[in-house]
Amino acid sequence: MSLSSSNLTLGYGDHIVLEDINVMIPKNKITILVGSNGCGKSTLLKTMARLLKPVSGKVFLGDVSIFEKSSKEIAKELAILTQTPMAPSDLTVFNLIKQGRYPYQSWFSQWSKEDEKIVNYALEKTGLTQIQHKKISDLSGGQKQRVWIAMTLAQQTDTILLDEPTNHLDIKYKIEVLDLLKNLNQHEQRTIVIVLHDINLACRYADHMIAIKDGTVYGEGEPKKIVTEKLIEDVFGINSKIIECPLFKTPMCITYQNLDMIS
Amino acid sequence: MKNFLIIRKGNISAIYEKRSILILFITAIICILSILFSLSMGQKHIPIFKIIQVLLGGAGSGDSLIIHSIRLPRTLVALFVGTSLGLAGAVLQGVVKNPLAAPNIIGITDSGSVGALIFLTIFTNPKNNALTTSIFYMPIFAFIGAFSAVLLVYFLAFKKGVTPYRLIMIGIAVAGAAKALTSILILNGPVVFIKEAQLWITGTVYGTNWTHVKLLSSWFMVLFVLTIVFTRELNIQNLDDGISIGLGSSVEKNRFILMVLSAALASGAVAVGGGVSFVGLIAPHICRKLTNSSFENILPLSALVGGIIVVLSDVAARTLFFPLDLPVGIFTAGVGAPFFIYLLIKNQQTLRGRI
Structure with missing residues (x-):
C-alpha cells in the first residue's frame, strides 16, 4: 500500500x-x-x-x-524509527527486538511460531544473531542502531x-x-x-x-x-559545485562559502 | 532459544527467561522462610517445626492462639502491604519511564495521610478525645485520599495527553500540598491524635487483624492479575512514546489504566499500613539488578521482594527494641534509604538508565 x-x-x-x-x-x-x-x-x-x-x-x-x-x-x-530512541539499557538485544512483534500479539499470544521465525530473521538480516543476548548498553553506536532497525523489521x-x-x-x-x-x-x-x-x-x-x-x-x-547548484543554494543556503561521484555516478556537491578564503 | 522456556498450546503462547524463573522460585522460597521467621520471633519464641504443625491444623495450644490471632494476621498484612507497594512501584516506574519513581513521590502516600487525618478530625469527640466511630473506617478515608490524589495528578498533568515528565512534576507538587495539609490538620487537631497520626504517617502494621488481611489480600490478588495482563503494555510504555505509537499501542489509554492500577495497589497498602516508605522504590530496583528491565521478570519479583522487605522490617521493628513495638516504616526507611544510596553509588550505569 x-x-x-x-x-x-x-x-x-x-x-x-x-x-x-x-x-x-x-x-x-x-x-x-x-x-x-x-x-x-x-x-x-x-x-x-x-x-x-x-x-x-x-x-x-x-x-x-x-x-x-x-x-x-x-x-x-508501516514502521517508524524515531530519532535516537531510548530504552532501558539493561534490556538484551533479543528482548528489545521481540517487542517489534507487538502489533501481532495479544496478552495470551505472546510468542507464536511466527513471532519466533520473524525475530530470528530480523536478527540474521541485521547481523545480530551472535550477540542477541548482549545487553544494549554494551553495544557500539552502529550496533544499537541496527537493533532498532531489526525491531522495525520484526514489525514485518x-x-x-x-x-x-x-x-x-x-x-x-x-x-x-x-x-x-x-x-x-x-x-x-x-x-x-x-x-x-x-x-x-x-x-x-x-x-x-x-x-x-x-x-x-x-x-x-x-x-x-x-x-543542482541552485537547489543547494536555495535549500541549504550554501554555494556549491556539483560533480559526478566517480564511484556511484550520482551527483556530489562540494560546498563552500567563499572561494577566496582558500586560494 | 536454550535460555528460554517457551509455552505453546493452540493460540496461547508465552516466553520466559529460564534464569528469571529460577530467581523467582528462589525468591518465593525466601519469602516463605521470612514469613515463618516472622511467626517464630516475638516475646515468646516459637520453633519453626511447631509453627508448621500449627499452620497444618495441628492441636490447639497457647502457641496456636498467638500465631492465629496475633502473629499470622500481622505478618500477612505486612506481606501484602509489601507486595502491593513493590508492584505499584514497578508499574509506576514503567509508566513514567524513570527508575526513580515511587508511589510516595507522586503524592499517593501523603494524600493518604490527609485522608486518614480528615477521618481523625471528623470523628474525634473534642470533649473526651475519643473516637466517635470505629477506627476501622480510617482505611477507607486513607484510600479515598490516596486514590483521588493520583486522579488529580493525572488530570492536572493532562495537556493533549500526559507526558511522564509532567506527571512527576505535578506529582511532587501535589505531594507537597498534601504534606502542608497534613501539618495543618495535625497542628489544629487535639493533642492526642498527634501520636496516632505520626504512627500512621510513619507506617505501621501494629494491631492489624484478619479482616485487614482478607480485604488487602483480595484487593492485591485482583490487581495483581490485572497487572500481569498488562505486562506487554508496560514493556511498550518503557520505550519512547514515538516508538510505542509506531508499534500500534494506544499509549495514552494504557498509561491511564496503568496509573490507576498502580494507584489502586499503593492506596490499598497505604490504607491499611500507612505511609510505609521506600519499598515501592527499592523493590523494583533490586529486581532489575537480579534480572533485567523486562516487566515479565520485574512484576512478580517486585511483589515478592516488596513483601520480604516489609515482613522482615516488621520483625525488626517489634523485636529489636523489645518491649517497644516500633512502626515498621522506620525500618523500611532506615534500611531502605542507606541501601538506596548504596545502589546509586554502585550502579551509576542503571542510574543513567537508558540508552
Whole structure:
C-alpha cells in the first residue's frame, strides 16, 4: 500500500511549519527527505507515521486516511524509527527486538511460531544473531542502531520510515546502516523513507528525493535530475559545485562559502 | 532459544527467561522462610517445626492462639502491604519511564495521610478525645485520599495527553500540598491524635487483624492479575512514546489504566499500613539488578521482594527494641534509604538508565 499526503498543513499551536504538502511516496523505492535544520522534514515524516496530528489535510495509506484506521493495523504495514530512541539499557538485544512483534500479539499470544521465525530473521538480516543476548548498553553506536532497525523489521511491514538513522554515528556505521537499508529495499522490495542530513549520502542512496524549503516542497525527483547548484543554494543556503561521484555516478556537491578564503 | 522456556498450546503462547524463573522460585522460597521467621520471633519464641504443625491444623495450644490471632494476621498484612507497594512501584516506574519513581513521590502516600487525618478530625469527640466511630473506617478515608490524589495528578498533568515528565512534576507538587495539609490538620487537631497520626504517617502494621488481611489480600490478588495482563503494555510504555505509537499501542489509554492500577495497589497498602516508605522504590530496583528491565521478570519479583522487605522490617521493628513495638516504616526507611544510596553509588550505569 502506498503512502501519500494530500493538502497537509502541519504545525505546533499557531506556528505553521509546513503548508499544503502533497507528496506521493513511490512504492518499492528509497525516498530521502532533505532540507536545512528546522525546515519540517522530521515533522512531515512523523505525521506520515501518525505520531503527530496535522493541522489540516490527510495522510493516506493505500486509499484510507491513517487517522481513521486502527493504529495496530497500520503498525503491520508501516514502521517508524524515531530519532535516537531510548530504552532501558539493561534490556538484551533479543528482548528489545521481540517487542517489534507487538502489533501481532495479544496478552495470551505472546510468542507464536511466527513471532519466533520473524525475530530470528530480523536478527540474521541485521547481523545480530551472535550477540542477541548482549545487553544494549554494551553495544557500539552502529550496533544499537541496527537493533532498532531489526525491531522495525520484526514489525514485518512493507514500508519503513526512519528519522535521521545515521545521526551521531561514525562514518563507517553511517555507511553500514544505509547499506543495510539499501539491501532491504533491493532484496525485499521494501519502501523506505529516510530523513537525512548529509546531501551527498542522500544523493547516493535515494531513488527519489524530496527537498523541503520554507514550509513547502521545493523540488522532488531523482537526485540526478533535481540536484543542482541552485537547489543547494536555495535549500541549504550554501554555494556549491556539483560533480559526478566517480564511484556511484550520482551527483556530489562540494560546498563552500567563499572561494577566496582558500586560494 | 536454550535460555528460554517457551509455552505453546493452540493460540496461547508465552516466553520466559529460564534464569528469571529460577530467581523467582528462589525468591518465593525466601519469602516463605521470612514469613515463618516472622511467626517464630516475638516475646515468646516459637520453633519453626511447631509453627508448621500449627499452620497444618495441628492441636490447639497457647502457641496456636498467638500465631492465629496475633502473629499470622500481622505478618500477612505486612506481606501484602509489601507486595502491593513493590508492584505499584514497578508499574509506576514503567509508566513514567524513570527508575526513580515511587508511589510516595507522586503524592499517593501523603494524600493518604490527609485522608486518614480528615477521618481523625471528623470523628474525634473534642470533649473526651475519643473516637466517635470505629477506627476501622480510617482505611477507607486513607484510600479515598490516596486514590483521588493520583486522579488529580493525572488530570492536572493532562495537556493533549500526559507526558511522564509532567506527571512527576505535578506529582511532587501535589505531594507537597498534601504534606502542608497534613501539618495543618495535625497542628489544629487535639493533642492526642498527634501520636496516632505520626504512627500512621510513619507506617505501621501494629494491631492489624484478619479482616485487614482478607480485604488487602483480595484487593492485591485482583490487581495483581490485572497487572500481569498488562505486562506487554508496560514493556511498550518503557520505550519512547514515538516508538510505542509506531508499534500500534494506544499509549495514552494504557498509561491511564496503568496509573490507576498502580494507584489502586499503593492506596490499598497505604490504607491499611500507612505511609510505609521506600519499598515501592527499592523493590523494583533490586529486581532489575537480579534480572533485567523486562516487566515479565520485574512484576512478580517486585511483589515478592516488596513483601520480604516489609515482613522482615516488621520483625525488626517489634523485636529489636523489645518491649517497644516500633512502626515498621522506620525500618523500611532506615534500611531502605542507606541501601538506596548504596545502589546509586554502585550502579551509576542503571542510574543513567537508558540508552
